[in-house]
Amino acid sequence: MAVLGAIGMIARSELRRRWAALVALGVLIGMVVAVVAGTAALVRRTATAHDRLERASSVADLQVSYFSDDPELARRVAAIPGVAQAWAGVGMVGRLEDQPSLAYIGIIGGPADHRGLYEPVVVRGHGYDPAEPDEAVLDERAAARWGVGVGDTLRLRLLTPSDFLSFDTGFGTPGGPVLKLTITGLTRMAGENARQMPLAVSPALASRLDPVSTAVMLRLEPGPRTVSAVSTALWRLGDGLARDPLAGEFPALQVSRPATDGDARIAATQRVLVTGLVVFAAVVGVAGLAAAGQAFYRHHAASAHAQRIEAVLGLTGLGRAGARTLAALPAAGLAGVTAAAGPLIAGLLEPLGPLAWVEPHPGYAPHVALVCGAGAAGLLITLLLAGGTAARTGRRPTDPGPLVPRLGMAALAAGAFGPAARFGSSAVSPLPAASSLSPVGSAAASAATGQGGAGSPLARGAACMRGPVWLWIGTAFALGRRRDRSPATRRPAVAGAAIGVTGLVAAATIAAGMNRLVDEPQRYGWNADLEITDARPEIVNRLAADPRVAAVSMLDASTATIEVDAEGRALRAPDPIQGDGPGDAGPGAIGRGDTSPGEDVAVYSLAPKATTRAGPVTSTGAVGWTIFEGVVPRGPNEVVLGPRAAQRFDLGVGNTVSVAANDGGHAVLTVVGIGIGPVPGGERLGESMLVEPATLARVQRTQPLRSALVRAVDPVNPVNLAAALGTEYELDVGRPPTEIANLGGIGRLPALLQTVLAALAVAAAGHAAGTTWRRRHGELAILRTLGFTPSQTARIPLTTSCVSAALAVAVGIPAGMLIGRLVWWEIATATGVSADLAIPVRVLAVLPPAAIAVGLLVAALPAWRAWRLLPGAVLRGE
Template identity: 25%
Template sequence: MRATLRWAHSDLRTHRGEALFLVLATAGVVVSLLLATALFGYATNPWQRLFTQSRGAHVWLHTADTADAGRLNALDGVASVAGPYPTAPATLASGGGARASVELRGTPDRPSVGRPLLTSGHWLDPENPDGVVLESRLAHALLAGPGDTLTLPGTARKLTVLGVADSPEPRYRPGERPGLVWALPSAVHDPVGQVTGLRLADPEDTDYMVQRAVTELGAGAVTKVSTWTQARAEEQGSDRLLGQVLGLFGLGALIAAGLAVHGAIATRIRGHLRDISILKAIGFTPGQVVRVYLLQHLAYALLGAVSAAALTEALGNRLPGRLGDAVGVWQGLPGHAVALFAVPVGAVLFIAATTGLAAWRAGRVPPVPVPRRLSSAGGGLSRPVRRLLGVRLSPALVLGWHTAFARRPRTLATVARLALPLLLIVVALSAWSTIDRFQSHPERIGLPTALTVHTDSGIAAGEARAILDEDPQVADVYPSAEVAALVPGQTSTIALRGLGTADNPYPHALAEGRAARGPDEAVAGQGLLNLLDAKVGDWVRMTVGDDVQILHIVGRSIEPENAGRSISTSLDTLRENDPDLTPSRYELRLDKDAEASEVAARLTEEGRGHLDVHTVPNPADSLSPLRGVVIGVITVLALIGLIELLTAIGGMVREGERDLLALKAIGLSPRQITGITVTATAVTALGAVLVGTALGSVLGRWLIDAQGSSSGVGAGIASGPPAAILLALGAAAVAGAAAVAAVPAARAARHRLTDALNTVA
């Protein structure tokens, strides 16, 4: 045991830098995997916990106020019912100038199904008929809390905020979905519909129960359907995406780290065959030799994994933004301790498996040293190499190129191990470039407009249009209307939108097909195509109230909103079924130098309370933490690449020491001998750069488009890194490899002849 420890200690002193990088790389990999686990827990658990505590309804049906929703109690599979509650749309404004579209819901008593969980204040009080309770995200948007007074622009009414509550229903999204306001039925003036919640005995029967409920009430009576699965998917959103990104890169980095360790041990064994033979000759068993390498690298991995777990546990909740929030929530979940133990152990076991596979070869080394032949850099030169040397090309370049590919299987393995971290770095840069594209060119990913303007009944369509057209910084105005439509099978609702007119068509971002130009033509989002199992070229039938709308899908548009469950045609097409349809909102494209917030404030003031102006949300805003993730991932992958590079350089230097006599005998100077190793390293790095960049660009685009397709946004959003960035990455990798190789190669080239003789022996 003492001899084993002395051998391990000697090897550690010789390879201190490599040992340090192995520890840091393992720590980075484990931190990535732990953060991914935290984000997955954060994305799923808070909503699920809220849904359970509030006894959330699995289905919410918005119907006409004449529908007999009481019949839903008798449906088999319905455990309990909330409502029906009268509803009315409204716009609320706070004293600070914030405005929001809301749905007033008349709730006489605090419901037992879909029960809002108060976070501040108290529930509705019959002695305060104008008191309301706000959904928490709506309260945050209005900067309102208990005791504040809200107004309804265009009217003299005022509402007092009594409380703020959390709800598992789909939450407020400016310009897309109204916020939820609970009020006494007497405070809901002129209700236009009602909403009923169904809690099911079996949540897996949600689609079937929706179909039965719509059939029971009649398709014409149902205006909108929302389910618990849609609300859960929406709440998980970007947090789950961040978890997937971290998990993907963490697993990729773990594989790269395992391969780097395997390559390091294999190269070290080739360089110490004589030492291993001597160890066996003096009594070391094959098992002891294997344990030397296995325990040594297992200690590195264990140190890195334990450090990562301790760092994540102690400082993870102090990370900025949602990463810190995710770790804080995850630390309070029941499975936290298991994950904190299982993830580092799994990483260590994987590295141990790759280490053991390579160390097993050391146990097979014979106890009698076998004379090693000179490498082909010094002998056995091929005819093309000898010819190149004869035309007075630089011997360092020619022999360096020859050394790199003299032993093709070994070189190809080194190129593959170096290419893997480079490939993942290119994928990470692709994610960064895609986020930049979302922010710098939103029109290319389905966001050609900057503002959405909603109008109320207090202003005529012509007057509203005139206010928008007269603004000097508004470049284009696209009138639009959106209605909820039931899909075939009546299991869910989608957004049917009329955008623009034949004279001024809406500039959709198309990823497939063509724009909708003729009557009954439309473009659809990927989420809708997935929902209906349809494709471009199909005709789809949907129900809007008692009317049937049949549209021909001629293109697939990139739809960041509504999970892509949208189908868009022109306003003229919608008016064919409803000639009295007037635009209820307008999409505004601004001048390039216009500030959206300033234009919104100006239009709100000119509308005198009848225009509700919102900035179009950009999905990239919620993905800002991904930039920090990308930086961390690139750092870890660079460490892994450096480990593999040091391994390759060490192998080349040891091979070059055996050729030292031959190279000096033919008249090469120490500088030229150094140049051989540097050139061989640079050529190997160049091969890895070419392979990693080519495969990484393709894989990055495919992964991003696959994620876009599964989320409903649709494929076609991926943006690869600029060519200049890839060239800079490749040049830095090759130049860095040459620079790292220069020092050990120069030291080896200055060895005395007696040292070289001992190496060859």
């Protein structure tokens, strides 16, 4: 009981005398934990936004589309083994009547009972009334694109089925009815269906219209092979169907995986945002807790003599540390409350960048578990730091002499530099005996046997040096370590600044790659100024004759089947087990029994057209593919693969791949290049093939969809050309693919991250400078006693700070470049573009001089104090 009473008395005394410092430490730790926990809450909301939207909007496992109104076929699809639930909606296309240029919009509608499938989340306004034939909801992104809001009226003219199937030959004015729809709400929907059919109409209206397509949403039974089995069954069902001759460019059954495709399109953006936030939280946490630990150590070191008295009186080390931990309990409570505020405030923040568009529940959303965890972490971390640093200072041995542990560099000056310090000479001439200078010099010589005495290697090396003494001493201070037991002083002071520089360079490297990708459209395969959709040969001829057009190419798009083995690997040659034509799996099946015959991939061919301003052109012309490796295809058995397709099938330049031919045979193609082009087919970026037109005719599964890639002559503004042609043709002015648009939508996050990391690096350097020279003022006083002038003494902190800054840059630049290279490789791979590194030249050029300038700035106050230092007063206090 007496021990507990003593502990309580000491705790009350500590709290009464030093409550202000404890409160400040509690607030500091609470703020650090609050920032880290708030960032963790934002990371969680950002990383899970798409998955939560998938669940909230009930995205289907598979979507099967076909271009007819055939309820019986929908029932056959729903009856395939492995299908748990199905919902069949009808699709239509309408021409927007109130837009300055030609524009079409996809429409979907169906029964009111969605059966847990396809339920867009209304984020503004309200859903349509199922019984009202003039109400609809619109995807939020499409609404922003066309300037439509809740309550607005959307006027459009529907295409008839024959109009839709005549897109490639032209149909004039759509022959369907004109609709006036009131937009009752704006929606968010995961998956690709929201992009293809952003307008959802009421069941009352859908039942009255003549659809052009049917979309069957499927929920599959759980199981690792269910998707493969159902996909194979759909393949067979599609091959056995009769096709409309006018719909030759479409497969009989078009199968997609909405959730998987949508997730892949935002994967790169999600990775950038999450990585950036995690790096930010880690740097703040490490730097903040290191500073708090050092501050707590200094707090307890000030009363180290009291602990020695308590030890003499019989109080154990555990008891002494416990008393100071008990004194920190109010500060720990304050830290817990402050820390809990971080996730509460972060609940106001929605996912960053373009992922805000996929947040299913916008608005305030705090995470209760993180709030409680942050509060507990703030409390525990404060108590642990208080107890740990108190125990460490309590274990320090009694000093045999106050000056001895701190005289290493002073002894170096006395024994190695001698009068050179006094006179500022660049020549170094050691004195024979340091003890003749003063009693302090005698103590220095005694203490210097292991740390820079006259006979030490450091002193012998110093004898060979040339230059100002203060320069070498300042450098030695930056590179040396002290002998006391402080964890803060045993580690290089450069560590905190190096961590900040590493993060800064890594963030700058990633930002340089993202900016280059967004600013240079050719890097994601866009080498044209605009694309004309459904371009017929006569349209291409007119464009080639247009004096405003510098180059035009016909782009044909279809689907080809890369043959795979039982494990899904691409076949390098035709499988001898696989026959030509129907196999043993029944009518309409090809291949090896129950195994899918292959993987469908978008395939393109490019046919440049000579214009009135140019001679004959080839596929190597300006309007074409961007080749990352190898060359463009020049022969009938050559192919260029997109980066993601090459990685998916483990193929590289020089490999061969077997592709199913439409005559029942096989086409063995040689990979001559890795490259990327436009994605008018809507596939994921980098998941396509480029072949010669003759090869496309041999491997295409459907009649190709045609478009024209157009480049304007230099004096013509592409925007003006698009405005002129847009009144006659449906065109695209080169909006970046979804993956690139998502990266571009991140906005200023990389710059903000660089700013924060730079600020942390500066703060770490400033903190290191302050703590270093508070500890070394006794050594500076000894140097003044040995003959250093105020000016020379002031230059030592400046030199030490500059050397530390230079070391931080020397460590941080290569480490940051390495981390940035690894992260950018992950981003580029997920995006489907080239992974070559963009060097942040401007940052790397500015960083070294900026680091030196910061070093001089943070050392200005220590240098001023060193200049004004009174050695007698300092040494008398020792």
